[in-house]
Amino acid sequence: MRSAFLLLSFLFWLPGWSQQVKDSLHCDCSTPQNIPIYKKHHHPAPSGHGAVFEFEHNGMQNGKYFDKEHNTVWYSFTIPNDGTLNFDLIPDTVKDDYDFILFKQGGRGTCDSIKNKTLSPVRANISHNGPGTKGVTGLSATARFDYNKPGAHDHYSKSLPVKAGDRYLLVVDNVYQKGKAHTLKFYFDFKLQGIVLDSVGNKPLTATVVLSDLKSNAVIKETQSDSLNKGQFSIPVQLIDTLRWSLSISAPGYFSENIVLTQNSITALLQRPRTFKLRKIEKNKSFALKDINFFPNKDIFRPTSAPALQNLLNVMMDNPTLKILIEGHTNYDPNTSKELDLKLSESRAVAVKKYLADHGIDNARIATRGYGSTRMIYPMPRTPEQQQQNMRVEIKIEDY
Numbered sequence: 001m002r003s004a005f006l007l008l009s010f011l012f013w014l015p016g017w018s019q020q021v022k023d024s025l026h027c028d029c030s031t032p033q034n035i036p037i038y039k040k041h042h043h044p045a046p047s048g049h050g051a052v053f054e055f056e057h058n059g060m061q062n063g064k065y066f067d068k069e070h071n072t073v074w075y076s077f078t079i080p081n082d083g084t085l086n087f088d089l090i091p092d093t094v095k096d097d098y099d100f101i102l103f104k105q106g107g108r109g110t111c112d113s114i115k116n117k118t119l120s121p122v123r124a125n126i127s128h129n130g131p132g133t134k135g136v137t138g139l140s141a142t143a144r145f146d147y148n149k150p151g152a153h154d155h156y157s158k159s160l161p162v163k164a165g166d167r168y169l170l171v172v173d174n175v176y177q178k179g180k181a182h183t184l185k186f187y188f189d190f191k192l193q194g195i196v197l198d199s200v201g202n203k204p205l206t207a208t209v210v211l212s213d214l215k216s217n218a219v220i221k222e223t224q225s226d227s228l229n230k231g232q233f234s235i236p237v238q239l240i241d242t243l244r245w246s247l248s249i250s251a252p253g254y255f256s257e258n259i260v261l262t263q264n265s266i267t268a269l270l271q272r273p274r275t276f277k278l279r280k281i282e283k284n285k286s287f288a289l290k291d292i293n294f295f296p297n298k299d300i301f302r303p304t305s306a307p308a309l310q311n312l313l314n315v316m317m318d319n320p321t322l323k324i325l326i327e328g329h330t331n332y333d334p335n336t337s338k339e340l341d342l343k344l345s346e347s348r349a350v351a352v353k354k355y356l357a358d359h360g361i362d363n364a365r366i367a368t369r370g371y372g373s374t375r376m377i378y379p380m381p382r383t384p385e386q387q388q389q390n391m392r393v394e395i396k397i398e399d400y
Helices: 002-023 110-116 267-271 303-318 338-358 384-390
Strands: 041-043 071-078 083-091 098-104 123-125 137-140 156-158 160-162 167-174 182-198 208-213 219-224 232-238 244-250 257-262 274-278 286-288 323-328 366-370 393-399
Touching (some): 123 156, 167 182, 182 208, 182 244, 219 232, 244 274, 244 303, 257 303, 338 366, 338 393
Parallel strands (some): 137 156
Antiparallel strands (some): 071 167, 083 137, 083 182, 098 167, 208 219, 208 244, 244 257
16 A cells, blocks of 8 residues: 555656756756757746756855856857857746856866856846846847846846857856746847859859848848959848748849748858859750749749749849740659649749749740659659759750
8 A cells, every 4th residue: 555655656746856857957057958049049947956056155246156046047059150149038927037147168177167166257147137127138239247246237238249169158047936937039140151153163253142031022131242252242130030031142144043041041051151153144054943842733833932933033134135945844753644744844834934924024035845754853752852853943045
């Protein structure tokens, strides 16, 4: 009977223990949570100080350290490029009082150095965040001080100049037990960087680079690559939590390049310049139109096709003597007859032609042809990406 009671008690205790362990996974410097700084991060309420007291007995007038830990969570993050670091630490409820300390991360001994106070924080804010501040703290360009000690002091500390590749440790502490979750929202000025070259001779090009918002179809930034400086371009941007952007690159006498940027795909472009190789417009040359995609078994464009279609339209408008053949291709489907396959590829090519004609391009400059699945790039596709490349639209230059 006693064994049964103990087992039952354990089962009731286990869910609460599991949740406590889950919320306490990142309570110590040695187990920080690695987060990207290009989007918001929401974290459950920290519970306890973890297995180690990194801070204790520091006094109530210390502007660099917590007097002691209450309910902490540690974060680590890497700076993608040179800039200025700002962030908001936003509690889910104004009743909580969150403080923070920011360290520049070193080697293996960083946590010991923090505990021994041989590594000083670069920023800290231990002030009381009352209802007037809505409990929000962080780093701000308008703040006055690097550090703010306990009491009724500034709830923001000064911005921090940072370099690409720098790693930081941020420890957040909620004074109150049974508090609520919080959100970290970074404000970092990023740069989208790239290089524009001729696809054959790798000659640097002067190209127009346009960053647009796919939701509103509005231009965010526009610049030019510098042919005298290796074809480089740089666009300063401030990222938002959710984004769907389009980056298009165009140059006279060349076909445009276009990519769709999301939270997942933008990271590499922020960290290092990407090379874009534009294809020169030459008679009898063929190439695939990237990012023109259709719904399955239909000749209806997916919304993500809009930037690529606009790029093709721009090329046709900028080169009035250009005549093209639009070729439609499909992926092999054993459940579809060759006749239907061919018809689908033709109708997709016609859809592209109709888009151009509806936007003022003379029909006489556009021919269409469908090849079905007779010219697949991958005759036996193994991945969805390979299937997608088979379902392509190609352009052949008929006259220029």
